[in-house]
Each structure stands twice: as structure tokens, then as C-alpha cells.
Amino acid sequence: xxxxxxxxxxxxxxxxxxxxxxxxxxxxxxxxxxxxxxxxxxxxxxxxxxxxxxxxxxxxxxxxxxxxxxxxxxxxxxxxxxxxxxxxxxxxxxxxxxxxxxxxxxxxxxxxxxxxxxxxxxxxxxxxxxxxxxxxxxxxxxxxxxxxxxxxxxxxxxxxxxxxxxxxxxxxxxxxxxxxxxxxxxxxxxxxxxxxxxxxxxxxxxxxxxxxxxxxxxxxxxxxxxxxxxxxxxxxxxxxxxxxxxxxxxxxxxxxxxxxxxxxxxxxxxxxxxxxxxxxxxxxxxxxxxxxxxxxxxxxxxxxxxxxxxxxxxxxxxxxxxxxxxxxxxxxxxxxxxxxxxxxxxxxxxxxxxxxxxxxxxxxxxxxxxxxxxxxxxxxxxxxxxxxxxxxxxxxxxxxxxxxxxxxxxxxxxxxxxxxxxxxxxxxxxxxxxxxxxxxxxxxxxxxxxxxxxxxxxxxxxxxxxxxxxxxxxxxxxxxxxxxxxxxxxxxx
Amino acid sequence: xxxxxxxxxxxxxxxxxxxxxxxxxxxxxxxxxxxxxxxxxxxxxxxxxxxxxxxxxxxxxxxxxxxxxxxxxxxxxxxxxxxxxxxxxxxxxxxxxxxxxxxxxxxxxxxxxxxxxxxxxxxxxxxxxxxxxxxxxxxxxxxxxxxxxxxxxxxxxxxxxxxxxxxxxxxxxxxxxxxxxxxxxxxxxxxxxxxxxxxxxxxxxxxxxxxxxxxxxxxxxxxxxxxxxxxxxxxxxxxxxxxxxxxxxxxxxxxxxxxxxxxxxxxxxxxxxxxxxxxxxxxxxxxxxxxxxxxxxxxxxxxxxxxxxxxxxxxxxxxxxxxxxxxxxxxxxxxxxxxxxxxxxxxxxxxxxxxxxxxxxxxxxxxxxxxxxxxxxxxxxxxxxxxxxxxxxxxxxxxxxxxxxxxxxxxxxxxxxxxxxxxxxxxxxxxxxxxxxxxxxxxxxxxxxxxxxxxxxxxxxxxxxxxxxxxxxxxxxxxxxxxxxxxxxxxxx
Numbered sequence: 001x002x003x004x005x006x007x008x009x010x011x012x013x014x015x016x017x018x019x020x021x022x023x024x025x026x027x028x029x030x031x032x033x034x035x036x037x038x039x040x041x042x043x044x045x046x047x048x049x050x051x052x053x054x055x056x057x058x059x060x061x062x063x064x065x066x067x068x069x070x071x072x073x074x075x076x077x078x079x080x081x082x083x084x085x086x087x088x089x090x091x092x093x094x095x096x097x098x099x100x101x102x103x104x105x106x107x108x109x110x111x112x113x114x115x116x117x118x119x120x121x122x123x124x125x126x127x128x129x130x131x132x133x134x135x136x137x138x139x140x141x142x143x144x145x146x147x148x149x150x151x152x153x154x155x156x157x158x159x160x161x162x163x164x165x166x167x168x169x170x171x172x173x174x175x176x177x178x179x180x181x182x183x184x185x186x187x188x189x190x191x192x193x194x195x196x197x198x199x200x201x202x203x204x205x206x207x208x209x210x211x212x213x214x215x216x217x218x219x220x221x222x223x224x225x226x227x228x229x230x231x232x233x234x235x236x237x238x239x240x241x242x243x244x245x246x247x248x249x250x251x252x253x254x255x256x257x258x259x260x261x262x263x264x265x266x267x268x269x270x271x272x273x274x275x276x277x278x279x280x281x282x283x284x285x286x287x288x289x290x291x292x293x294x295x296x297x298x299x300x301x302x303x304x305x306x307x308x309x310x311x312x313x314x315x316x317x318x319x320x321x322x323x324x325x326x327x328x329x330x331x332x333x334x335x336x337x338x339x340x341x342x343x344x345x346x347x348x349x350x351x352x353x354x355x356x357x358x359x360x361x362x363x364x365x366x367x368x369x370x371x372x373x374x375x376x377x378x379x380x381x382x383x384x385x386x387x388x389x390x391x392x393x394x395x396x397x398x399x400x401x402x403x404x405x406x407x408x409x410x411x412x413x414x415x416x417x418x419x420x421x422x423x424x425x426x427x428x429x430x431x432x433x434x435x436x437x438x439x440x441x442x443x444x445x446x447x448x449x450x451x452x453x454x455x456x457x458x459x460x461x462x463x464x465x466x467x468x469x470x471x472x473x474x475x476x477x478x479x480x481x482x483x484x485x486x487x488x489x490x491x492x493x
Numbered sequence: 494x495x496x497x498x499x500x501x502x503x504x505x506x507x508x509x510x511x512x513x514x515x516x517x518x519x520x521x522x523x524x525x526x527x528x529x530x531x532x533x534x535x536x537x538x539x540x541x542x543x544x545x546x547x548x549x550x551x552x553x554x555x556x557x558x559x560x561x562x563x564x565x566x567x568x569x570x571x572x573x574x575x576x577x578x579x580x581x582x583x584x585x586x587x588x589x590x591x592x593x594x595x596x597x598x599x600x601x602x603x604x605x606x607x608x609x610x611x612x613x614x615x616x617x618x619x620x621x622x623x624x625x626x627x628x629x630x631x632x633x634x635x636x637x638x639x640x641x642x643x644x645x646x647x648x649x650x651x652x653x654x655x656x657x658x659x660x661x662x663x664x665x666x667x668x669x670x671x672x673x674x675x676x677x678x679x680x681x682x683x684x685x686x687x688x689x690x691x692x693x694x695x696x697x698x699x700x701x702x703x704x705x706x707x708x709x710x711x712x713x714x715x716x717x718x719x720x721x722x723x724x725x726x727x728x729x730x731x732x733x734x735x736x737x738x739x740x741x742x743x744x745x746x747x748x749x750x751x752x753x754x755x756x757x758x759x760x761x762x763x764x765x766x767x768x769x770x771x772x773x774x775x776x777x778x779x780x781x782x783x784x785x786x787x788x789x790x791x792x793x794x795x796x797x798x799x800x801x802x803x804x805x806x807x808x809x810x811x812x813x814x815x816x817x818x819x820x821x822x823x824x825x826x827x828x829x830x831x832x833x834x835x836x837x838x839x840x841x842x843x844x845x846x847x848x849x850x851x852x853x854x855x856x857x858x859x860x861x862x863x864x865x866x867x868x869x870x871x872x873x874x875x876x877x878x879x880x881x882x883x884x885x886x887x888x889x890x891x892x893x894x895x896x897x898x899x900x901x902x903x904x905x906x907x908x909x910x911x912x913x914x915x916x917x918x919x920x921x922x923x924x925x926x927x928x929x930x931x932x933x934x935x936x937x938x939x940x941x942x943x944x945x946x947x948x949x950x951x952x953x954x955x956x957x958x959x960x961x962x963x964x965x966x967x968x969x970x971x972x973x974x975x976x977x978x979x980x981x982x983x984x985x986x
Binding site for chain 2: 014015016017020023024027028031063064067068069070082084085086088103104105106107108109110111112135138139141143144146147148150151154155160161162163164165166184185187189190191193194198199200202203205206211212214228231232235265266282283284287288291293294297298299312313314316317322325326327339340341342343349350351352353356360362363364365366367368369370371372
């Protein structure tokens with residue numbers, strides 16, 4: 001007979017009802033083959049006695065098992081494990097080992113992505129300074145306005161519909177506000193038809209890639225480029241072609257030469273501040289690129305991730321502001337302005353492309369967060385976004401100035417750089433006598449965390465020996481500490 | 494000479510600075526070829542006079558244009574449009590027509606998706622009753638707890654890191670709480686390694702599809718199925734194979750027969766309440782399916798979208814609770830319990846699959862909303878989610894009872910159905926004498942909006958003449974109104 005007493009362990013303190021625990025365990029034993037089909041189960045009084053529980057509990061459990069189809073009552077005969085269940089060999093179930101294996105390694109095959117970039121954000125909590133790729137300072141995020149506005153919006157009864165299913169294009173109010181805001185600040189000339197709210201720039205790049213690229217379509221990027229974009233393009237099946245980048249940005253003459261030989265589906269540009277080198281695409285090259293797009297019929301994916309952070313003069317209007325032929329897909333977001341966790345962005349393109357992007361959204365994640373999007377709309381309306389942008393722009397500018405002046409004063413024997421006209425990072429070249437691995441290792445031991453995967457800035461082996469150093473997320477004290485540590489590091493090189 | 498006075502229109506009331514407006518327009522004329530390279534620009538005093546603005550404004554504009562590279566100053570000679578700019582034929586720019594065309598139709602090619610489902614949610618605000626596919630009642634969303642908790646969490650200074658970049662796996666606290674919550678309520682035996690936070694069930698289906706399917710891999714679904722899942726699989730390149738569905742759920746004997754002939758990559762099941770027919774997968778077939786998965790090495794994508802809504806007895810534990818060989822990918826979310834706009838869900842699978850899903854997340858949308866995820870963790874901890882679930886379960890059960898009893902009492906000549914044991918919708922079959930198009934049309938004129946795309950419930954032309962009618966989102970008054978309108982409609986058939 002099956003040893004019910006020792007095989008069923010009930011925990012009165014557990015959250016789950018006792019009768020359900022009993023069910024669970026009987027089912028477990030049925031599935032493992034220890035209680036095979038047609039096994040006669042003990043009467044409710046007997047089992048209750050053995051397990052030292054109330055008879056009512058056993059009755060409830062049996063009722064449940066009957067309802068679920070695990071056991072059956074044959075009138076005047078008793079209760080049996082359902083005879084229709086498949087027969088199972090108990091030896092097939094080595095529970096301990098199986099559980100461990102199966103929760104780690106799947107028994108089906110799926111494709112791995114060896115190229116996908118791993119987030120280099122460290123989650124180690126020990127005190128140290130981390131030099132990032134050019135992230136905003138999340139400590140400056142306007143949390144008070146954001147959470148207060150969020151709460152006020154969520155609470156209003158006439159906003160209840162925000163909690164229902166919403167449009168895959170994004171919250172209407174936010175789209176209206178953004179059309180106005182972007183037309184004003186970016187010199188665009190768009191309407192509601194041209195905008196889709198995304199969850200940040202990365203989603204814009206992903207949507208554009210999935211829509212544009214079929215297998216082996218060619219996408220053109222700079223020979224130094226934002227690597228996550230490259231991975232995103234490859235994920236969509238595109239082949240990447242490189243053109244040089246110099247102090248005026250991507251080389252549009254090289255693009256022209258490429259177009260004469262190959263059919264390019266699209267080119268990816270970070271026109272305002274090239275990622276990673278921070279240079280701005282010159283006015284001439286902008287016009288040239290737009291002409292080429294018109295001539296050869298390729299798309300320009302313009303990733304304007306840090307449009308608002310321009311320190312010396314007014315930002316140069318994006319390519320999208322002069323897109324007379326419908327070639328530009330314009331991508332941006334608020335994550336750099338507000339905080340990385342505030343995932344709201346926009347995709348701007350001709351209507352037909354936006355409609356397809358909206359279809360894609362339906363199957364990727366259904367829609368955005370309507371309450372957050374409405375909150376954003378309210379913050380734009382109240383001028384909070386604009387005020388916050390001005391505020392952080394001043395702070396980031398002074399941080400840039402401090403970081404660059406210290407770097408120049410004290411470390412010019414080791415590092416070379418141009419003061420960036422905008423953006424949140426400096427493109428720093430290490431003197432060729434030295435190696436970044438040494439710098440990273442020594443800095444790490446002094447609690448200054450540089451990017452250990454610095455080679456990712458040079459996927460084409462150009463040997464520029466440069467990395468991006470984000471200054472924006474460091475306050476004044478941290479900037480001084482960084483420079484002091486770098487001095488110590490360099491003294492040991 | 495270029496007619497500056499009539500070609501430049503400045504708006505003192507506009508948001509954008511006057512000098513920047515002047516820049517914008519000069520750039521526009523340069524780009525359109527009306528101010529060709531090497532054109533001599535008027536002196537600042539002259540232009541200021543012509544445009545009736547302050548000379549300082551013109552100086553600021555010229556400085557800006559010089560900084561951006563549009564114009565240049567030749568010492569002792571004057572200011573000229575940059576001679577290096579490309580020459581443009583003004584006839585190429587027919588602005589009015591171009592703007593309209595380009596904002597509608599793109600000049601590059603991209604793939605369209607004719608099959609993608611359009612959201613059937615109507616945004617027309619006129620008062621009417623809408624019968625949905627089985628959505629929760631967003632009016633019941635626990636908005637007060639949610640927004641209060643959100644605000645409290647966002648405000649705490651030690652939560653500031655929530656605003657920084659977060660993990661692609663999701664907020665750690667939420668993952669910990671969910672592991673416990675799901676182990677308790679679903680009889681799972683998972684650890685942190687097995688869970689990825691998503692933005693709802695749909696994202697889980699999307700991630701699983703992208704990872705599992707290469708071109709022409711076969712995925713098996715019921716011959717009636719949740720259509721959005723089908724589209725998601727096709728988007729990933731999979732080929733769909735159908736097996737029958739009866740009153741015990743999908744026919745696992747048919748699955749076995751299929752596996753003998755074809756290599757199936759995965760099967761998609763809504764085991765708890767089949768979508769659309771609402772039947773529950775029987776205990777026998779569950780065991781059979783798990784055996785087949787082990788034998789043939791395919792994945793089981795278990796979409797448990799409404800696990801918590803089971804009215805007659807305790808929910809049957811999902812297939813994932815007995816996944817001894819690592820075959821099950823378990824997908825669920827909170828959108829049906831809380832509100833469609835609260836996009837938090839989970840993907841449960843063996844560790845290696847979860848790690849790849851996390852990589853994919855990096856390029857799709859970077860991460861979730863950390864503050865919202867932390868809010869969710871807090872609501873679980875405080876028991877709010879569980880209390881809310883119990884509360885809406887009672888309400889939905891009584892709505893089911895009312896809807897079904899009225900439908901049976903008054904409309905049994907027209908509609909046939911089984912009272913669903915759970916879920917938020919009834920699978921209603923229309924008497925074969927009648928046609929849903931008539932019903933939908935007549936109902937629409939009486940302000941009862943049924944799904945005009947009802948044929949989507951029968952993509953394989955089985956002629957079951959059935960649709961889903963969601964009762965959960967209707968309150969008592971709306972249920973009565975619905976039945977009354979249906980009576981009127983049927984009287985006219």
C-alpha cells in the first residue's frame with residue numbers, strides 16, 4: 001500500500017489552504033507514477049486519521065481532485081485514481097536531479113545570440129565611481145513633479161479610461177503635445193499622423209529595424225558606431241556596411257561611392273553628436289546626405305538621442321527638419337533628459353511607416369503605459385520638461401567644463417580629446433604608449449570603474465585607442481576624485 | 494536680389510526665439526536653393542531695417558549661422574552663404590506638395606504586414622455598450638492603492654536608484670516577490686534564475702517567438718486559437734500547424750500523430766481556459782502533452798492569461814507546475830487582474846532561455862519601468878494584489894452568473910453556450926439559421942457594439958458560428974441592457 005503518512009507533508013503555517021496542499025501532493029504522486037491509474041484511495045476517515053487532519057479537509061480535497069479529473073468515485077465501490085490517465089514509469093521521474101536540471105537547461109532548442117551586448121551597468125553596491133558611456137545623472141531626475149503629477153492624473157475619475165486598453169500609437173494627448181513640442185524645438189513640420197510614442201530611443205531603433213530590414217539588406221553605419229544599434233540591425237537580419245567617420249561626421253562621399261556599387265536600404269546617423277566620437281555632422285554633409293537619400297531611395301535613421309544637450313550654440317536642426325522627400329525616420333526620447341527609467345520616446349516618420357510601426361507594437365508589448373504618457377503630456381504642458389531641460393543643461397555644461405579643464409591641465413601627457421560641443425560624454429584618446437587594459441585594471445583597484453569592455457568602441461580594429469567617458473552623471477566632487485585617481489593610475493603606467 | 498522682406502516671416506508671439514526663427518528661415522532658403530552658395534548676405538543693419546527687428550537679433554542669427562556652418566565671413570568683404578555647400582536646383586523643391594506627400598508616404602521601401610490584427614477597441618466616445626473579447630473591468634482597477642504606492646515609492650530618496658538604468662531581467666524585488674507568489678499560487682518550483690519581468694503576456698509571447706522560431710519552424714496551435722498569438726508566431730517566421738480542439742481542450746492524440754510526421758518546435762496552449770472556446774485542458778491531456786514534449790523535445794508555450802479567474806473550484810495547477818524536463822515556457826501577467834494599462838507580466842522558463850530573453854529585452858526596449866515594478870512588488874507584499882484578486886473574482890463570478898442565466902432564460906432560441914468554469918468571456922454559438930453579420934449590424938444600430946471582425950474567431954472556416962462575449966467588463970445594468978438589446982435584435986432576425 002502506498003505510504004500516505006510519510007509521503008504527504010502538510011504545513012499548517014503555509015499560505016496555501018491545507019486541502020489544496022493535500023490535493024497538490026496527491027496529484028504529484030499520481031503524476032510521478034507512484035499512485036498509478038485505478039489505484040484505490042483510502043476512505044476519507046482513514047486518510048484523515050493517518051494524516052492527523054480533519055475529515056472535512058480530506059473530503060474537500062477529494063472533491064477538488066474529482067472536479068479536476070484526477071480521481072473518480074465508483075458508486076458503492078470507492079474512490080480511485082482516474083483509470084483513463086496514462087501509465088507512468090516512476091523511474092522516469094528522478095525529482096531532485098530533474099528539478100535542478102530543468103530549471104537551468106531547457107529541453108527544447110532555441111537560437112542563442114552570442115553578439116548581443118551585455119549591459120555594463122554594475123550592480124555591485126560597494127562605494128565606487130563609475131564612468132559610464134554618457135548617461136544622465138538620475139539623481140537630478142524631477143521625481144517630485146513626476147510622482148505628484150502621476151498621482152494627480154491617476155486619481156481623477158475622468159482619467160479612468162487611461163486604465164483601459166489604449167492606442168498602440170500612444171496616448172493621444174501626449175502625441176498632440178509632442179507634435180507641437182517637436183515642431184517648435186526641432187524645426188519639424190509633422191502632424192499627428194507622423195508620430196508613434198515608444199518606450200525610448202532603443203525601441204525606436206528596434207521598430208525601425210524590424211520594419212525596414214529583410215535578410216541581408218544592407219544598412220550603412222560609421223566605422224565607429226553605437227554598438228547596440230549594430231546588434232539591433234543584425235537581429236533584424238541586416239548586413240552592416242561601414243563608412244569612415246572624421247571630424248565632420250560620417251563621410252558622405254564614401255556613402256555616395258558605396259551607393260554606386262551596392263543597394264543600401266538605410267543609413268544610421270547620430271547626426272547631432274556622433275556616437276561614440278561626439279562630432280557633429282556638418283551642414284554640408286547634411287545636405288549631401290539628404291540629396292543622396294532622395295537620389296538612391298534609402299532611409300535615414302536619425303537617432304537624435306541627445307538633441308537637447310548642446311552647449312555652445314543653438315542645436316543644429318536635425319535632418320528630419322528638411323526631409324522633403326520622406327526619407328528620414330527620426331528617433332528620440334526623454335530618457336536622457338529625465339531619467340533612464342522614464343521610458344518614453346517617439347518615432348517620427350511618414351504616415352505609412354508609422355502605421356506599420358503601430359501594428360508591430362500590437363504584437364511586441366500591446367501598448368505603452370497610458371498613465372505615464374499622460375503624465376508626460378501634463379509635464380510638457382506645464383513647462384516642467386522645458387524648465388528641467390534648461391536646468392540640467394546648465395549643470396551638465398559646467399560638469400563638462402570642469403572635467404575637460406582638469407583632464408587637460410593634469411593628464412594631457414596621457415589623454416587627448418576635443419572638448420565636445422554637446423552631449424554627455426567626452427571621446428578620450430589614450431596615448432599610444434599605453435594600453436586601456438592597464439588603465440582599467442589599475443583604476444578598478446582604486447575604485448574607479450571604467451568600462452572593461454572598452455574594445456567595443458573599436459569593433460573594426462581601427463586602433464584609435466579611444467573610449468567615451470561620461471561626465472554628466474558625476475557631480476563636482478566625483479569629477480575631482482576621478483581625476484585624482486586617474487593621476488595615480490597614470491603615474492603607475 | 495533675394496526679396497528678404499517678403500520671404501522671411503517672423504512671429505513675435507511664437508515660442509521660439511526671434512533670432513532662431515530668422516536662422517531657420519535663412520537655412521530653409523539656403524537648402525531650397527533660393528540662396529545659393531557664395532551669395533552675399535545683406536549687412537546686419539540693412540536686414541534689421543528690412544525686417545523691422547533689432548540689429549542685435551540679426552547679429553545673433555548670423556553668429557548662429559556661422560557657428561553651424563551655413564554662412565561665412567570673409568574679412569573686409571562681408572558675409573556669404575558658405576561656398577562649400579552643394580548647389581541645389583530650386584525647382585527640385587516644390588515645398589507645399591512635397592511636405593504633404595512626404596509626411597504620408599515614405600521614399601524608402603519597407604515590409605507591410607497585411608495579416609496583423611488591428612485593435613478592435615473603438616475610440617468613439619458616443620454612449621454605447623461594447624462587448625469585448627474578455628477584458629477586465631478597468632473601472633475596478635485599484636487606482637488609489639496603485640497611485641499612492643507609486644508616489645510613496647518614487648519619493649523615497651533611497652529609491653533614487655530606481656530612476657537609473659535597471660536590469661533587463663526586471664526589478665529584483667519584484668522578481669523575488671513573484672517567485673514566491675507564483676510558487677505558492679501556481680504550484681511552481683522556480684528560483685530567481687527562471688523569471689523575467691515583461692510588460693504583459695503579449696511581450697512574453699513575442700519574446701518566446703523571437704527566440705524559438707527560425708524561418709519555417711512549425712508551431713502547433715488549436716484550430717481555434719488566440720489569433721494575436723498566431724500573428725506573433727508568423728512574425729517570427731514560424732509556420733502554423735493546427736490540431737482540433739474539443740470539450741477537453743486541444744486533442745493531444747492529434748498532436749502525437751502530428752509529431753510522428755513533422756518536427757514541431759513548439760505548441761501553444763491556453764491550458765486553463767482555452768482561447769477562444771473557454772474549455773479547460775483535462776488532466777489526462779495535460780499529462781499526455783508533458784509526456785509528448787519529453788519524447789519529442791518540443792517546447793510548450795503555456796499562456797496562463799487568466800489563471801486567477803476560476804469560479805467553481807480551485808484552479809488546476811498549470812503544466813509548468815509539473816515540468817520535470819524543462820519543456821514549458823510559462824507566460825502570465827497582471828493586466829487582467831489589475832488593469833490593461835498596468836503592463837507587468839512574467840516569463841518563466843529554464844535559466845538558459847531566460848538569459849536569452851533578457852538579451853533580447855536589451856535591444857527591444859532596454860528595460861521595464863522600475864518604479865512601476867517596485868510598486869507592484871510592494872502591492873504583492875502588502876497583500877493588495879491578493880485582496881484585489883479575491884474581490885474582482887467575486888464580482889466577475891456574479892456577472893458571469895447573471896449574464897449566463899439571462900442569456901439562457903431569454904435567448905436560448907438563438908444562442909447556445911456552456912457556462913464557462915472560469916475566465917472573463919462566454920463562447921457563444923449562434924443558431925445556424927442566423928448570421929452574425931446581421932446580429933452585429935442590428936446590434937450596432939441599437940448602440941450595442943459587438944466585434945465586427947467576428948470571423949477572426951474562425952480562421953480555418955470550421956463554421957462553428959461562434960464568438961466570445963466578454964461579461965466581466967459589464968456591470969449589472971449593462972448586462973441587462975445587453976440582453977434587452979439582443980432580444981430586440983433577435984426578434985428582427
